[in-house]
Amino acid sequence: MAINLQKGQKISLEKEAGGALGTVIMGLGWDVAKSSGGGLLKGLLGGGGGGGSIDLDASCLMFDEGKNLLDAIWFAQLRSKDGSVRHTGDNLTGEGEGEGDDEQIIVNLAQVPANVKSLIFTVNSFTGQNFSRVENAFCRLVNQANGKELARYNLSVQGSHTAQIMAKVYRHNGEWKMHAIGENSSGRTFQDLLPQILPHL
Numbered sequence: 001m002a003i004n005l006q007k008g009q010k011i012s013l014e015k016e017a018g019g020a021l022g023t024v025i026m027g028l029g030w031d032v033a034k035s036s037g038g039g040l041l042k043g044l045l046g047g048g049g050g051g052g053s054i055d056l057d058a059s060c061l062m063f064d065e066g067k068n069l070l071d072a073i074w075f076a077q078l079r080s081k082d083g084s085v086r087h088t089g090d091n092l093t094g095e096g097e098g099e100g101d102d103e104q105i106i107v108n109l110a111q112v113p114a115n116v117k118s119l120i121f122t123v124n125s126f127t128g129q130n131f132s133r134v135e136n137a138f139c140r141l142v143n144q145a146n147g148k149e150l151a152r153y154n155l156s157v158q159g160s161h162t163a164q165i166m167a168k169v170y171r172h173n174g175e176w177k178m179h180a181i182g183e184n185s186s187g188r189t190f191q192d193l194l195p196q197i198l199p200h201l
Contacts, residue, residue: 002140002149005180013141013169013176016150021176023108023144026121027101028058028166030137033158054129058103059190060085061120062112067201070116072190073105075126084111085119106144107169109176118170118201120181124163126188131159139166141178153180162186163193168200 003011013021032054059074062085071080078087088104107119121139125131140152153167161184168179181200185193 003151005151005153005178007153007180007182010177010179011151013150013178017143017148021109021143023106023110024150024169025101025142025144026058026060026105026107026139026167026169027142028056028104028121028123028137028139029100029102030054030056030134033133033135054125054133055127056102056123056134057126057189058087058105059122059124060087060105060107061122061190061197062116063118063120063201064115065117067198069194070113074190082111082113084108084113100138101140116171118168120168120197120200121166122163122185122190122193122197123166124187124189124193128162128188130162131164131184134158137164141167141169151178153182155182159184162188165193165197165200 003016057075059072061069062071062080064070073080073085073087078089084107086106135158137155138152141150142148143150155164163185165181165183165185167181170177170179183196185196187193
């Protein structure tokens with residue numbers, strides 16, 4: 001059974017996986033709130049995001065021990081420069097590769113360079129719609145080798161914010177851990193969130 005994380009909770013991913021981890025998938029999903037029209041249309045129906053859709057964009061930011069941003073994986077750069085992190089790209093149908101995932105970021109932990117201490121996962125409303133139109137948002141970490149969900153963090157995200165700092169995957173004493181952050185923020189892209197991210201590193 002996957003662990004349902006609470007805000008601020010930290011877990012050992014190796015412990016949950018029962019051994020060393022290779023590649024993991026960070027899946028992010030959300031529904032359009034019923035009150036916004038269009039029923040429970042899922043995810044990324046593209047473009048201006050009008051009607052019953054909302055276009056959220058997931059990003060993965062790589063930081064070193066000194067809190068320096070080394071690389072960013074997002075819709076404008078779908079693969080990290082070292083090749084260890086890959087964004088599957090905007091999904092315009094809302095049907096993710098996994099169960100309900102609207103966007104996925106695939107991380108080969110074994111290939112993440114040794115100088116990378118933390119991976120921060122964020123989501124932004126590029127079109128500027130706020131999270132009062134979003135419900136049932138979550139992020140989940142899946143072991144790609146066997147499809148087992150290691151951890152899930154369900155977010156009660158409705159509000160006037162336009163972004164969220166969702167979770168951190170980081171090295172601690174030679175093992176990978178996950179920290180559920182769940183902090184509301186505002187901004188169209190990850191760059192707007194950097195001042196708020198730094199205290200979590």
